[in-house]
Amino acid sequence: MPRTRPISLTRFLLEQQRDKGRIDADLRLLIEVVARACKQISIATAKGALGGVLGEAGTGNVQGEAQKKLDVLSNEILLEANEWGGHLAALASEEMDHPHPIPHRYPKGEYLLVFDPLDGSSNIDVNISVGTIFSVLRCPTDAVDPDEQAFLQAGTRQVAAGYAIYGSSTVFVLTVGDGVHAFTLDREQGSFLLTRSDMRIPEDTGEFAINMSNHRHWEAPMRRYIDELLAGKDGPRGRDFNMRWVASMVADVHRILTRGGIFIYPRDRKDPSKPGKLRLLYEANPMAMIVEQAGGMATDGRLRILDIQPEKLHERVAVFLGSRNEVERATRYHREAAE
Ligand code: AHM
Ligand code: MG
Numbered sequence: 268m269p270r271t272r273p274i275s276l277t278r279f280l281l282e283q284q285r286d287k288g289r290i291d292a293d294l295r296l297l298i299e300v301v302a303r304a305c306k307q308i309s310i311a312t313a314k315g316a317l318g319g320v321l322g323e324a325g326t327g328n329v330q331g332e333a334q335k336k337l338d339v340l341s342n343e344i345l346l347e348a349n350e351w352g353g354h355l356a357a358l359a360s361e362e363m364d365h366p367h368p369i370p371h372r373y374p375k376g377e378y379l380l381v382f383d384p385l386d387g388s389s390n391i392d393v394n395i396s397v398g399t400i401f402s403v404l405r406c407p408t409d410a411v412d413p414d415e416q417a418f419l420q421a422g423t424r425q426v427a428a429g430y431a432i433y434g435s436s437t438v439f440v441l442t443v444g445d446g447v448h449a450f451t452l453d454r455e456q457g458s459f460l461l462t463r464s465d466m467r468i469p470e471d472t473g474e475f476a477i478n479m480s481n482h483r484h485w486e487a488p489m490r491r492y493i494d495e496l497l498a499g500k501d502g503p504r505g506r507d508f509n510m511r512w513v514a515s516m517v518a519d520v521h522r523i524l525t526r527g528g529i530f531i532y533p534r535d536r537k538d539p540s541k542p543g544k545l546r547l548l549y550e551a552n553p554m555a556m557i558v559e560q561a562g563g564m565a566t567d568g569r570l571r572i573l574d575i576q577p578e579k580l581h582e583r584v585a586v587f588l589g590s591r592n593e594v595e596r597a598t599r600y601h602r603e604a605a606e
Pocket of ligand 2: 550
């Protein structure tokens, strides 16, 4: 339940800067600007058919995916909001082939912002939750005009990560390395208000999230883990498990932060050239930081996601995240199979 005098995101960030010394003024401004852009995206998303924003944009992104009108619009909103503040050295996004430099007419800052402007966009037209995911890195000091290389940093180097979920309410979830905090958008006031601080993911869970239709394409350890869950009370786990799959990573992760669970998007044999579907820099890394900050665990089935050294801006990775004991088990099955 919200407190009687809820803390605004603005005040929370100011306290993180002034009292805790955890963020500087530029990072505070950056997060505020991202949150403001998320408010705009939330408004555009909520208008739905009335805003003329549903449907295909008629273009494709670098990953060969058809872009929705709202993918393109959300990307533009985030670019426009972040270009001029003087806090960023460059931006990169799922929807752009290459990093976007800060135009010369604006001052440059020391941070890099990388984002998925509208995650789960296959759900837009059917009115199911979508979201924005973002990650903040420091720009290497020797990168005068930061290119792709500047972004290729392990997730452990993130200074902030978060997402906004546009669901039955709009919630902005943030970590600056000091726990995970959720702010609900008060639409009358137009501000994000702290509604959950220090979110914790339970170590154990009876709920899993995976796209089961890919079962036949999975590797053996993946099938072993899920088949054991499906066997329920009569199987080796001796209990029943429940399944949820929203097909919006933000929504699945938000549920896991709220009540626990394991989310898996494994690599599979459908397209062996792709090591998973989700992207390391703007989906897996920010979510892994959030999940770890909430006491959970995030791996690619073998390694800790945050330790992976990226080689490409749009690199894909397998993702196992959520309640620690289940992620540990699924990861162990994969490691054992590799021995
Ligand atoms: P997107 O960024 O193009 O929306 O793709 C990522 C989404 C995730 O939000 C979600 O977990 C996954 O793709 C769903 O994939 P699938 O349709 O294969 O179940
Ligand atoms: Mg996405």
